[in-house]
Amino acid sequence: MNKEPIKFRKERLDRGIKARCEDIFALSSYREILYLLLPRVLPVALLLVFPLFKDIVGLYWEKVLVITCAIALLSLSWDWLASVGLISLGQALFFGVGAYVTGSLNYAFKWPPLITIPLGTLGGALICTLLLLPVLRLRGVYFAIVTLTLPLLLMRFIETTKILGGTEGLSALTPLPSLWVELYVPVFTLLICLFGFRRLINEDYGLVLQGIRDNDRAVMSGAINIYWFKTQAVFLAALVGSFPGAFMTHYYQFVGMPAFALDYSILPLTAAVLGGVGTFAGPTLGAFILVPLSEVLRAFGTLRVVFYSAILIICVVGLPEGVFHYIRRKYHQFERMVEVG
Amino acid sequence: MLLSILIYGLINSIILALTAIGFSLTFGISGVANFAYGGFYILSGFLVWMLLNYLRFPLLLAIALTIGVVGLLGFITYWIILLRVRGIALSEVIATFALGVGILELFRYLGFVTYEFTLPYLKKGMILIAGVPVDYQRLYIIGIGLALVLFLYFFTHHTRIGLSFRGIAQNERTAISLGIRSDWTAALSLAFGCAMGALAAIVILPLGIISINTGYEVLLIAVAVGIVGGLESVSGILIASLILGYTQVFTGTYLKPEWMMVVYLAAIVIVLTIKPSGLFGKFKELEERV
Numbered sequence: 001m002n003k004e005p006i007k008f009r010k011e012r013l014d015r016g017i018k019a020r021c022e023d024i025f026a027l028s029s030y031r032e033i034l035y036l037l038l039p040r041v042l043p044v045a046l047l048l049v050f051p052l053f054k055d056i057v058g059l060y061w062e063k064v065l066v067i068t069c070a071i072a073l074l075s076l077s078w079d080w081l082a083s084v085g086l087i088s089l090g091q092a093l094f095f096g097v098g099a100y101v102t103g104s105l106n107y108a109f110k111w112p113p114l115i116t117i118p119l120g121t122l123g124g125a126l127i128c129t130l131l132l133l134p135v136l137r138l139r140g141v142y143f144a145i146v147t148l149t150l151p152l153l154l155m156r157f158i159e160t161t162k163i164l165g166g167t168e169g170l171s172a173l174t175p176l177p178s179l180w181v182e183l184y185v186p187v188f189t190l191l192i193c194l195f196g197f198r199r200l201i202n203e204d205y206g207l208v209l210q211g212i213r214d215n216d217r218a219v220m221s222g223a224i225n226i227y228w229f230k231t232q233a234v235f236l237a238a239l240v241g242s243f244p245g246a247f248m249t250h251y252y253q254f255v256g257m258p259a260f261a262l263d264y265s266i267l268p269l270t271a272a273v274l275g276g277v278g279t280f281a282g283p284t285l286g287a288f289i290l291v292p293l294s295e296v297l298r299a300f301g302t303l304r305v306v307f308y309s310a311i312l313i314i315c316v317v318g319l320p321e322g323v324f325h326y327i328r329r330k331y332h333q334f335e336r337m338v339e340v341g
Numbered sequence: 342m343l344l345s346i347l348i349y350g351l352i353n354s355i356i357l358a359l360t361a362i363g364f365s366l367t368f369g370i371s372g373v374a375n376f377a378y379g380g381f382y383i384l385s386g387f388l389v390w391m392l393l394n395y396l397r398f399p400l401l402l403a404i405a406l407t408i409g410v411v412g413l414l415g416f417i418t419y420w421i422i423l424l425r426v427r428g429i430a431l432s433e434v435i436a437t438f439a440l441g442v443g444i445l446e447l448f449r450y451l452g453f454v455t456y457e458f459t460l461p462y463l464k465k466g467m468i469l470i471a472g473v474p475v476d477y478q479r480l481y482i483i484g485i486g487l488a489l490v491l492f493l494y495f496f497t498h499h500t501r502i503g504l505s506f507r508g509i510a511q512n513e514r515t516a517i518s519l520g521i522r523s524d525w526t527a528a529l530s531l532a533f534g535c536a537m538g539a540l541a542a543i544v545i546l547p548l549g550i551i552s553i554n555t556g557y558e559v560l561l562i563a564v565a566v567g568i569v570g571g572l573e574s575v576s577g578i579l580i581a582s583l584i585l586g587y588t589q590v591f592t593g594t595y596l597k598p599e600w601m602m603v604v605y606l607a608a609i610v611i612v613l614t615i616k617p618s619g620l621f622g623k624f625k626e627l628e629e630r631v
Contacts, residue, residue, distance in 0.1 A: 041351070087430065089435075135613060137617050138613075142407075142432060144376075146568075149565070152557055153561065153605060154606075156601055161603070262442065305442060305446040306443050306450060313440060316435050316436045317422055
């Protein structure tokens with residue numbers, strides 16, 4: 001008679017600090033307050049302090065920070081759309097339209113960045129929303145299909161009609177006033193959008209949007225006009241997506257067809273999926289992993305895109321949870337092995 | 342002039358239909374939007390090229406082998422990747438999109454970007470049709486396009502697999518209860534879609550060079566035709582191809598050839614505004630349209 005081997009099972013327990021449900025905590029000491037505040041304050045503090053050390057880390061990595069913030073904003077915008085159930089395969093649309101509106105305003109009227117960036121963000125968001133408006137009445141993959149197609153088509157459109165500088169693009173735009181503006185504006189925008197979205201999705205408004213994602217007919221039967229809500233959601237996402245475009249236009253002092261490049265679609269998407277969909281912090285984390293990594297791998301050229309694709313497939317199929325959910329679970333729960341049977 | 346527009350418009354339409362039909366077939370049956378379609382299209386072009394130039398295979402063997410291999414790849418893609426995320430629209434879309442981009446950019450990295458990558462014509466030479474010179478390759482395209490449509494009609498109406506395709510497309514649960522295996526059918530539909538993409542690539546690509554950007558363009562064409570005609574109906578695809586094909590040739594002749602791509606944008610926007618489920622999208626109308 002062979003003996004049954006002793007089997008173990010991993011048991012997960014929430015830390016005692018957590019009362020009843022996900023976001024309600026019972027705090028009884030400064031240590032526990034610190035425990036809750038640390039994961040929120042530490043990244044923010046790091047982000048705010050990083051530009052101050054520009055002499056130590058070098059200007060190159062400060063520029064990487066700017067690009068990272070831009071990609072993080074795009075992936076936030078992606079995640080916002082995903083929480084309404086809209087899958088965007090073309091974040092480059094928002095980026096490109098925002099960039100072109102800003103660039104052409106500056107090129108034609110010589111307005112300073114202080115005016116063109118807000119106008120470009122708003123105008124870009126309006127144009128994108130109008131372009132996407134017809135698709136919002138459809139369910140399923142149509143949104144993905146159309147967002148994938150639009151940047152490609154707009155790129156072709158600019159190439160063939162030769163408007164807005166055609167293949168050459170618009171160059172010699174006004175530079176941003178100082179290095180501090182270049183570094184801190186994206187950082188602050190990112191923080192505002194990140195915490196704003198996290199707050200908004202848990203308000204009543206966000207619940208309606210999540211309801212549309214989960215069961216749109218049920219929301220309709222609650223006498224809510226889901227198209228109007230979807231339009232608002234797309235406008236917000238377009239706003240957050242157009243801002244990096246508008247900002248990077250003045251940052252590079254150039255806008256051209258690369259603004260619609262595939263990189264701006266696939267990088268935010270990969271960042272969001274890698275980081276963990278639906279938390280907003282996840283996509284930001286994903287961007288902060290992915291963009292510096294891709295700077296390190298710059299020597300590989302277009303192989304990097306293959307690399308992103310591989311990450312995407314592996315994450316979607318094998319690790320649908322994402323990095324952020326994993327870290328959060330490890331932080332908030334005990335784990336121990338329990339004997340079974 | 343008018344005659345040439347008529348003939349080349351027809352050729353252009355058939356090219357569009359051939360390009361779009363694989364994408365539409367897969368979507369119509371399994372509901373999987375195969376965004377890797379452009380990747381498989383270009384992959385088959387390069388596969389034929391490599392078989393011809395590295396291994397010196399005869400043309401017909403290379404073609405048959407490529408269609409088989411690409412079909413098999415589609416089948417494997419379903420079992421390895423899509424099966425695990427079936428039903429989660431977000432994951433399906435992302436996985437196929439990533440796969441397509443991965444294939445295309447891998448070829449770009451490997452240096453398949455120069456002008457030497459062309460496929461041979463099936464038959465060289467040309468004839469005059471009512472005074473308009475047309476080369477044999479374009480005639481082959483018309484022939485193969487029509488044959489494919491006829492084959493599809495016969496296949497989906499008179500064979501066991503084809504009928505189970507339609508069963509799954511119409512109502513998956515009822516079909517399952519009648520003993521049709523959903524996963525097999527979906528995998529087969531992906532394999533068929535990819536194989537049709539391969540066939541389209543092999544007959545269309547000889548007209549130009551094999552370039553990576555064609556891969557994205559193919560997806561664009563498939564999507565444009567699909568949206569105009571309705572993503573799942575074969576007759577819709579044909580009529581949408583005719584509309585788009587002739588409009589393109591007219592724009593190319595009377596405006597400028599560069600404007601031909603703009604036709605897609607205009608068509609997509611107009612159709613989505615007027616009739617979002619496509620001109621002929623019928624049975625999915627209730628589902629797709631909220």
